[in-house]
Amino acid sequence: MAERRRIIEGTWNCTSCGAKNIPARHKNCPSCNNPRELTGKESEFDFGDVDAAGRSTREGVTDEQALDLAGAGEDWFCAYCGASNRGDVTACRQCSAERGSDAKAAPIADLSPQPPPKPAPKPGNWKKVALIVAGILGSCCFGTCAIGYWGNMTHxxxxxxxxxxxxRAVVQERFLPESRTGWRDQLSSTAPRMPVDGAGEVPGVTNIRDCVSRQRGTRKVADGTERVCRTKTRKVACGTEEKCRRRDKGNGFAEEVCHDETKYCNESYEDCQTETRYRNEPVFSQQCTYDTYAWRQVDQREMKGTDDPPRWPELTAGTNERVRRExxxxxxxxxxxxxxxxxxxxxxxxxxxxxxxxxxxxxxxxxxxxxxxxxxxx
Missing domain, CATH: 2.40.50 (OB fold (Dihydrolipoamide Acetyltransferase, E2P))
Structure with a gap:
């Protein structure tokens, strides 16, 4: 897109007499005739504020004399008398000294748009800390709160x-027959084996009987389709907006370049898709009763003490029994x-x-x- 350019004239303040907002075209103060120097604040120009688009709120320069000054290049400061000079002259206007390698260049200001400053963090309220150490050790260091550090210190x-x-307790258990229920596909007939010295037993699965159909769970099955719409947001072009930037020319003037950019806005829309609908369907299996064996507690002896040595209660295991100690x-x-x-x-x-x-x-x-x-x- 086409660019629009214009020249913005800055202003400076005289540090000799205090005159303010002197147009950059004046190399000498209109009030005291002192030349603008590199030292102090006289080399800093104010180019005014900009709006949201970055466009300067000042009027652009239109007269030929000011435009000629703006196009003369960066100012330089005489090494002998310190006076400022146009960039296209080779001798100092103040003392006629030739421009040499020791001449000082004018400072260039950064006029690019700056992001808005982040809000300062709110100070912590240490009064809420319950322990006195917070007042002694103060704030947190490297993200670890001082109170946590103090709290882990030992003495x-x-x-x-x-x-x-x-x-101490001795529990007597006996390997006894019992009936249980289970799912038929998980039951396999197995002969039981009795324990020897309280070990090596096999519970077994025998006499599987009385099988009935019962719900074992559910499963998802397709139940047709449905059209589902969701509201979403997308960015779409919605016209243009002006964007401007300024560049310090180093001689009290700035060049402003503006162009139009595509503007984007948020637009809500319906995203509709055909999705499969599901329903839960019960799953049935055969549940059966069967015979097996399991360890069951039949007796327990317990002893307690204080200052005397620990002792075990007397309890022995019989046939198909074992004892467990606690x-x-x-x-x-x-x-x-x-x-x-x-x-x-x-x-x-x-x-x-x-x-x-x-x-x-x-x-x-x-x-x-x-x-x-x-x-x-x-």
């Missing part, structure tokens, strides 16, 4: 064993941490339990949040 406390408890141990430790507290150690085996004695000293490693990490006998 050692002294405690004492106040009680030891044990429980055991649990607890050690209670009392310690002080902002008040009297209790921690329970649960040994898994007898040899781990018997080394704990009532009145024994214990060293506990505790986090700042009160969690006991470990307890070691002293």
């Amino acid at each position: 050692d406390l002294r405690g004492e064993v106040t009680a030891t408890n044990w429980r 055991e649990s141990y607890r050690v209670s430790v009392r310690y002080e941490d902002d008040g009297v507290k209790e921690h329970v150690v649960e040994p898994q085996r007898e040899d781990e339990f018997v080394v704990w004695k009532k009145g024994q000293g214990v060293t506990l490693t505790v986090t700042n949040l009160g969690k006991v990490e470990k307890a070691v006998r002293r």
Whole structure:
């Protein structure tokens, strides 16, 4: 598309007398006649604001003199007197010194559109933090909150064993016949085998009988088709919009280039497709009763104790029987941490339990949040 160009004249402020908004065509201040210099703010031009399309809100330059200045190239500053000069002259207008390699170039401003600034994050409200450490350690570091770091720090406390408890049980089980139900396709006739010394048994499946049809589940089956429409959104061309950009020419003027771009808008539409409709259909199978064997509890003996050594109750296995043992141990430790507290150690085996004695000293490693990490006998 065709481009539209125009020249925008900037303004500068004199740092000698304070005059403001001096048109760029003036190399000297109209108020005090001091030349515009490279130092300070005099080399910075204000080209005005732009609208949403990037088009300058200032009028473009039309007179020939200003257009001639704009086309003269980038300004340069004399190395001897500091005066600014047109880019197409070779001698300083102020002191007549020849332009050499030590002449300073005019700064070029970046006039490309800038994205809007992101809103500043809201400050955290530390008053909501319940623990005092938040006020001591302050904010979070590398995404890990200081309070979490403090809470995982540990310290050692002294405690004492106040009680030891044990429980042991012997469960007697017998391999007994029973009737069960199952799906016919999963049942295969198998002769049972009785256990020897409580092991090696086979439950078996015998006397499969009384089979009836029952619902086993459901399955999806096609039940025709239906037209389903969903509302979707797509981008479509909806005319044109002007987009402009400006380029600093380095001499107090900027060139603005505008062109028309295709504008896109969101459009809602119906996306309709033919889809298969499904329904749930019950699935039936034959459920049967059959005979088998299973272990059943017939007796249990239990013993408990505190400071005495753990013992097993007396219970033996007979024909087609077995015994199963259960055991649990607890050690209670009392310690002080902002008040009297209790921690329970649960040994898994007898040899781990018997080394704990009532009145024994214990060293506990505790986090700042009160969690006991470990307890070691002293």
